[in-house]
Amino acid sequence: MLDACYTTSAVQAAVDLANTLKPIKGEDALETVEQLRDFLDAHPAAEPPSPAANQGAGPRQLTRADLAEVRAVRETVREVLERASADADEAAALINEGLRRSRTTPVLRHEDDRWWTEVTSDTDRCSAHLAATTLSALASVIATLGPARLGVCAGPTCRATFADLSRNGSKQYCTRTCAHRASVAAYRSRNGPR
Numbered sequence: 001m002l003d004a005c006y007t008t009s010a011v012q013a014a015v016d017l018a019n020t021l022k023p024i025k026g027e028d029a030l031e032t033v034e035q036l037r038d039f040l041d042a043h044p045a046a047e048p049p050s051p052a053a054n055q056g057a058g059p060r061q062l063t064r065a066d067l068a069e070v071r072a073v074r075e076t077v078r079e080v081l082e083r084a085s086a087d088a089d090e091a092a093a094l095i096n097e098g099l100r101r102s103r104t105t106p107v108l109r110h111e112d113d114r115w116w117t118e119v120t121s122d123t124d125r126c127s128a129h130l131a132a133t134t135l136s137a138l139a140s141v142i143a144t145l146g147p148a149r150l151g152v153c154a155g156p157t158c159r160a161t162f163a164d165l166s167r168n169g170s171k172q173y174c175t176r177t178c179a180h181r182a183s184v185a186a187y188r189s190r191n192g193p194r
């Protein structure tokens with residue numbers, strides 16, 4: 001049922017995009033056009049569905065302008081993930097504005113026996129397509145599972161974002177590593193001097 005509304009890979013693309021920035025460490029994995037190419041190669045869900053004009057032309061050429069635009073999209077996606085659980089209306093406004101700006105349009109697709117809807121952009125901008133894919137995926141998570149499913153890792157030195165698609169929806173940490181680190185720290189602070 002959920003699969004009809006969003007694909008896990010599109011949700012993952014949104015989270016991964018936000019997490020190319022590590023605010024506490026001050027690291028940024030989206031500073032060059034090559035890094036943008038790598039990100040898109042690793043996230044085919046975020047690539048434009050090869051437009052007719054581009055067919056047979058191989059991978060699209062990316063520019064510094066694409067990079068700047070994608071970094072702006074990342075800012076919006078990250079803000080949505082950070083704010084949704086505390087202020088869902090604000091997150092919704094960010095999503096709606098981002099979708100409007102990217103001139104998104106819903107498309108019904110059919111392959112073999114499967115039907116699904118997809119939100120794409122009717123521009124040929126890489127950033128607009130990325131915004132359409134990621135923001136509509138986050139919108140579907142909010143609409144189907146609730147805004148509290150989007151969040152920021154509770155690890156004090158982490159602040160990576162996550163989308164919790166699990167059954168019970170009790171995720172607090174981005175990864176098991178972060179959860180483990182936090183439980184070890186809590187144990188130490190309960191049990192004697194450091």
Ligand SMILES: [Zn+2]
Binds near residue numbers: 158
């Ligand atoms: Zn974490």
